[in-house]
Each structure stands twice: as structure tokens, then as C-alpha cells.
Amino acid sequence: MSSISYLINYGRIPKAGSNGAMLLNKQDLIQYDHSYYGEREVSWKDALGEDLY
Helix, strand or coil: CCCHHHHHHCCCCCCCCCCCCCCCCHHHHHHHHHHHHHHHHHHHHHHHCCCCC
16 A cells, blocks of 8 residues: 555545644545555456456
8 A cells, every 4th residue: 555645645535634734534545445456456357357366
């Protein structure tokens, strides 16, 4: 998984803190993780076929 500060700084997941605190919603992080790895799986299956397991 990518660095959390990278994900926040580049807008991959929204920042939920104030006064310089770097807070985030756990569900946003989980959703990003699922979408990132889901997209990679789909692109590999498109390139190599469905029998990746």
C-alpha cells in the first residue's frame, strides 16, 4: 500500500483533520485500497485472460 501521507497530499483520499493534523476516515482508506487493487486485477485479466488464479 502507498504511504498515507502521499495519498492525502495528492488527493487520493480526503483529509479529515484541521490545525495541521493529518486525519482520515478509515472507510475512505479501505475504499481506496479496494478500488486500487480491483482496477489492477481487471487490467491484468484484460491483458492476460481470466484464468489468473
